[in-house]
Amino acid sequence: MGKVTATYLVHDKKGNLNKKAEDIALGLTVGSWTNLPQLEKDQLEKHKGTVESVTELESDSAADQYLGSSRTKGLLKISYPAANFSPDLPAILTTVFGKLSLDGEIKLVDLELGKSLAQQFPGPKFGVDGIREKLDVYNRPLVMSIFKGVLGKDLEFFKEQLRQQSLGGVDLVKDDEILFENPLTPFEERITAAKQVLSETETITGEKTLYAVNLTGRSRNLRDKARRAVELGANALLFNVLSYGPDILQELAEDKEISVPIMAHPALAGAAGSSALYGISYSVLLGKILRWSGADLGLFPSPYGSVALKREEALGISNALTEESAVHRAAFPVPSAGIHPGLVPQLFSDFGINSVINAGGGIHGHPDGAAGGARAFRQAVDAAVSGVSLDVAALTNKELGTALELWGGVAAK
Amino acid sequence: MGKVTATYLVHDKKGNLNKKAEDIALGLTVGSWTNLPQLEKDQLEKHKGTVESVTELESDSAADQYLGSSRTKGLLKISYPAANFSPDLPAILTTVFGKLSLDGEIKLVDLELGKSLAQQFPGPKFGVDGIREKLDVYNRPLVMSIFKGVLGKDLEFFKEQLRQQSLGGVDLVKDDEILFENPLTPFEERITAAKQVLSETETITGEKTLYAVNLTGRSRNLRDKARRAVELGANALLFNVLSYGPDILQELAEDKEISVPIMAHPALAGAAGSSALYGISYSVLLGKILRWSGADLGLFPSPYGSVALKREEALGISNALTEESAVHRAAFPVPSAGIHPGLVPQLFSDFGINSVINAGGGIHGHPDGAAGGARAFRQAVDAAVSGVSLDVAALTNKELGTALELWGGVAAK
Ligand SMILES: [Mg+2]
Numbered sequence: 169m170g171k172v173t174a175t176y177l178v179h180d181k182k183g184n185l186n187k188k189a190e191d192i193a194l195g196l197t198v199g200s201w202t203n204l205p206q207l208e209k210d211q212l213e214k215h216k217g218t219v220e221s222v223t224e225l226e227s228d229s230a231a232d233q234y235l236g237s238s239r240t241k242g243l244l245k246i247s248y249p250a251a252n253f254s255p256d257l258p259a260i261l262t263t264v265f266g267k268l269s270l271d272g273e274i275k276l277v278d279l280e281l282g283k284s285l286a287q288q289f290p291g292p293k294f295g296v297d298g299i300r301e302k303l304d305v306y307n308r309p310l311v312m313s314i315f316k317g318v319l320g321k322d323l324e325f326f327k328e329q330l331r332q333q334s335l336g337g338v339d340l341v342k343d344d345e346i347l348f349e350n351p352l353t354p355f356e357e358r359i360t361a362a363k364q365v366l367s368e369t370e371t372i373t374g375e376k377t378l379y380a381v382n383l384t385g386r387s388r389n390l391r392d393k394a395r396r397a398v399e400l401g402a403n404a405l406l407f408n409v410l411s412y413g414p415d416i417l418q419e420l421a422e423d424k425e426i427s428v429p430i431m432a433h434p435a436l437a438g439a440a441g442s443s444a445l446y447g448i449s450y451s452v453l454l455g456k457i458l459r460w461s462g463a464d465l466g467l468f469p470s471p472y473g474s475v476a477l478k479r480e481e482a483l484g485i486s487n488a489l490t491e492e493s494a495v496h497r498a499a500f501p502v503p504s505a506g507i508h509p510g511l512v513p514q515l516f517s518d519f520g521i522n523s524v525i526n527a528g529g530g531i532h533g534h535p536d537g538a539a540g541g542a543r544a545f546r547q548a549v550d551a552a553v554s555g556v557s558l559d560v561a562a563l564t565n566k567e568l569g570t571a572l573e574l575w576g577g578v579a580a581k
Numbered sequence: 582m583g584k585v586t587a588t589y590l591v592h593d594k595k596g597n598l599n600k601k602a603e604d605i606a607l608g609l610t611v612g613s614w615t616n617l618p619q620l621e622k623d624q625l626e627k628h629k630g631t632v633e634s635v636t637e638l639e640s641d642s643a644a645d646q647y648l649g650s651s652r653t654k655g656l657l658k659i660s661y662p663a664a665n666f667s668p669d670l671p672a673i674l675t676t677v678f679g680k681l682s683l684d685g686e687i688k689l690v691d692l693e694l695g696k697s698l699a700q701q702f703p704g705p706k707f708g709v710d711g712i713r714e715k716l717d718v719y720n721r722p723l724v725m726s727i728f729k730g731v732l733g734k735d736l737e738f739f740k741e742q743l744r745q746q747s748l749g750g751v752d753l754v755k756d757d758e759i760l761f762e763n764p765l766t767p768f769e770e771r772i773t774a775a776k777q778v779l780s781e782t783e784t785i786t787g788e789k790t791l792y793a794v795n796l797t798g799r800s801r802n803l804r805d806k807a808r809r810a811v812e813l814g815a816n817a818l819l820f821n822v823l824s825y826g827p828d829i830l831q832e833l834a835e836d837k838e839i840s841v842p843i844m845a846h847p848a849l850a851g852a853a854g855s856s857a858l859y860g861i862s863y864s865v866l867l868g869k870i871l872r873w874s875g876a877d878l879g880l881f882p883s884p885y886g887s888v889a890l891k892r893e894e895a896l897g898i899s900n901a902l903t904e905e906s907a908v909h910r911a912a913f914p915v916p917s918a919g920i921h922p923g924l925v926p927q928l929f930s931d932f933g934i935n936s937v938i939n940a941g942g943g944i945h946g947h948p949d950g951a952a953g954g955a956r957a958f959r960q961a962v963d964a965a966v967s968g969v970s971l972d973v974a975a976l977t978n979k980e981l982g983t984a985l986e987l988w989g990g991v992a993a994k
């Protein structure tokens with residue numbers, strides 16, 4: 169039959185975690201149990217939630233003080249029979265964390281799908297291997313950059329910025345997530361312009377570049393808009409998935425005609441992910457759910473920028489996107505924000521070869537321009553993969569040297 | 582041109598709220614400003630965000646202690662030109678709280694649309710007035726109840742429960758939000774069974790009852806499923822909007838063939854709404870956004886149950902659903918959870934005549950069954966509206982007396 173298993177972190181007022189777990193397992197399924205007649209128990213048995221485990225954790229005095237009372241902190245692991253819901257994320261999320269999300273200090277910190285349930289979800293259409301094939305790049309982390317300041321600028325500006333980034337050797341370029349439909353750089357024109365620019369740069373560099381165009385607008389139009397993008401030659405899509413809902417990402421991922429990788433942006437994720445007491449952990453929100461729904465690349469704040477996640481949270485997302493699965497392809501983790509070439513050894517050590525090194529200011533702010541910035545990243549990546557220190561690599565790599573002078577270098581911990 | 586104005590509550594590390602506000606207003610729009618050449622300033626002026634106000638609040642020592650450093654607490658009000666985004670909620674939310682939601686201690690506490698922008702959103706198709714017309718009930722709060730324990734039970738069970746609730750005089754009955762497509766009580770069969778039961782009870786009571794069937798499944802099927810529901814005679818829909826995204830609710834509300842009220846369930850709302858430091862305030866999440874998107878009724882935890890909101894949060898949602906608007910109809914606030922007849926005077930005093938009194942256990946747990954429970958609620962509502970105390974009303978209203986004995990009575994504060 170299958171089941172979904174949720175793990176909750178609670179700071180409980182009443183001090184009885186076993187009772188709390190039992191209340192959840194029953195309250196979100198059959199309602200009550202002990203006093204039911206046997207006939208009803210037989211009828212409801214297959215719908216009953218199960219307490220899988222209850223683990224009391226060391227109490228957290230900072231949280232207790234903040235909450236104004238002494239709490240029992242613990243992890244409750246509860247499973248819900250798949251017979252209770254339809255195999256879609258809105259139903260699953262409503263089941264495991266619908267009403268419960270409103271019930272005091274409770275955070276959804278893990279979610280596991282039984283195999284038959286997992287098979288209802290597409291996972292990445294391309295994922296790590298498929299994107300590597302498209303780019304013909306196998307032995308290093310990918311390098312990605314972000315357009316900067318396109319809002320209010322025209323298509324020539326857009327094309328020149330794309331050209332420079334691509335000439336410098338980035339593997340992927342993404343739209344800014346706040347670039348929507350607009351008269352200066354319309355969606356379809358960005359796609360055709362990018363196609364032309366990138367085929368030109370490929371003849372010069374011999375390397376492919378993917379451009380992720382921001383897929384935006386009303387939900388009902390997204391599928392056709394994405395299909396049209398592919399027809400026009402788009403080779404990747406950027407998608408603000410959490411502003412729509414994961415089921416919409418899944419619909420895009422399931423559509424065979426949308427035959428390009430989808431890059432999931434973490435916009436809005438902080439609303440549910442930031443608190444230690446409430447919400448949904450980033451590894452679930454930006455890791456598991458987005459991988460199940462079909463994100464080929466998942467962006468999230470790196471631990472090293474001004475907008476930063478805790479290192480264990482960033483690693484948690486990365487792990488969820490890439491861990492072994494019999495059902496789903498691995499997606500590329502894309503730690504973002506505050507990245508400069510000096511951080512590459514640390515990122516390589518944290519996120520491994522199957523990750524994307526993504527920069528905005530660290531590309532565009534390079535004294536040799538975006539092309540120079542991109543070259544500096546490629547040089548840093550080559551050094552990290554070969555186990556050469558950046559300082560040594562900088563001796564023979566001018567742009568890397570310039571970058572290290574400007575931003576410094578950080579040895580991997 | 583129009584704009585959207587967002588208000589953020591911040592607990593800022595750096596102690597310069599004006600700079601933080603300026604950084605947001607620029608960072609989420611044109612990127613930078615002061616050092617731009619005049620030509621670029623002219624080009625970008627219409628895209629530039631504006632700091633509308635900055636208000637420092639008294640520092641919050643409990644939060645400071647919890648966060649481990651002294652913070653500057655304040656409200657930042659920032660407006661974003663409508664030229665920057667398409668007029669849809671995914672674009673607006675990504676603009677005002679996309680990346681920003683990940684940026685430390687920041688909570689989106691208000692959101693205002695300029696009039697021309699507001700007009701892009703449908704608002705409730707029926708709202709308070711339209712639902713009152715459907716029910717032909719004008720001079721009191723409505724009474725609503727929830728099915729209990731339908732999971733695993735058959736259609737006869739469902740029909741009998743509906744019959745009892747309707748005979749007792751509830752105005753609306755809703756599915757449990759965790760009832761999904763299932764073989765015992767399939768969606769279409771619930772609708773046709775309810776239609777039959779409710780036309781029978783109407784001949785007995787002379788009163789109409791609306792049944793809100795839970796609209797669930799994959800996003801792409803919802804519109805046709807809702808249209809089919811209406812064809813089959815459904816007279817209301819329940820929708821777990823936050824598990825899909827508000828744009829999907831908007832699509833349902835905009836569809837002329839879906840000619841029934843939509844009831845928005847708050848499932849998942851706690852994930853973004855619970856924290857005082859992060860996320861999105863309930864008045865925005867369950868109030869403004871759902872009203873703009875077209876919810877006719879908005880459920881939220883009452884301040885009086887075990888799953889409870891703070892009173893000011895519940896009132897904030899209610900106010901957002903009902904406040905005067907030149908653009909959108911008012912939606913019914915539906916404070917829920919933990920409601921028994923003894924609370925009716927307090928609920929009437931809190932939420933006024935244009936609200937729905939919604940109960941589960943307070944209906945089904947009545948010693949005279951669901952019909953008796955419903956009668957007790959109607960008696961309490963009549964008393965509250967007439968300014969008669971429940972104790973006095975109980976002298977001539979048996980079911981109310983029984984309810985007060987069981988659950989007690991609470992005088993309005
Ligand atoms: Mg950006």
Ligand SMILES: [Mg+2]
Pocket residue numbers: 267727757758759
């Ligand atoms: Mg319920």
